[in-house]
Amino acid sequence: MIEVKLLPDGEKLTVDLIGDLDIDSTELVEEKLIPVLEQYRKINLVFTNVPFVDSSGMGLLLTVVHTLQEKDIEVSISNVREDVMEVFDILQLPEILGEKVFI
Secondary structure (H helix, E strand, O other): OEEEEEEEEOOEEEEEEEEOEOHHHHHHHHHHHHHHHOOOOEEEEEEEEOOOEOHHHHHHHHHHHHHHHHOOOEEEEEOOOHHHHHHHHHOOHHHHHOHHHEO
């Protein structure tokens, strides 16, 4: 299960994710988090404390980023752990979402 800490700063919101991004996280993020994120112009998803992302979490991440980008919200993903980033690279997530998303 994922825990989310929101750190607003004007039109920018930093979202500190803590825990696994997996099937148990999808309902929380889709129903509760996305409507909150849509209120900001810039979102930074911080993955420092995300040790594991399964296929459901990958799909969720794609959905979140694409949903926000369609609303002209700038999205960045930062501090991804090396082992999680390796999986993102294998699945070509940086290419799909855009290289500039990962900072």
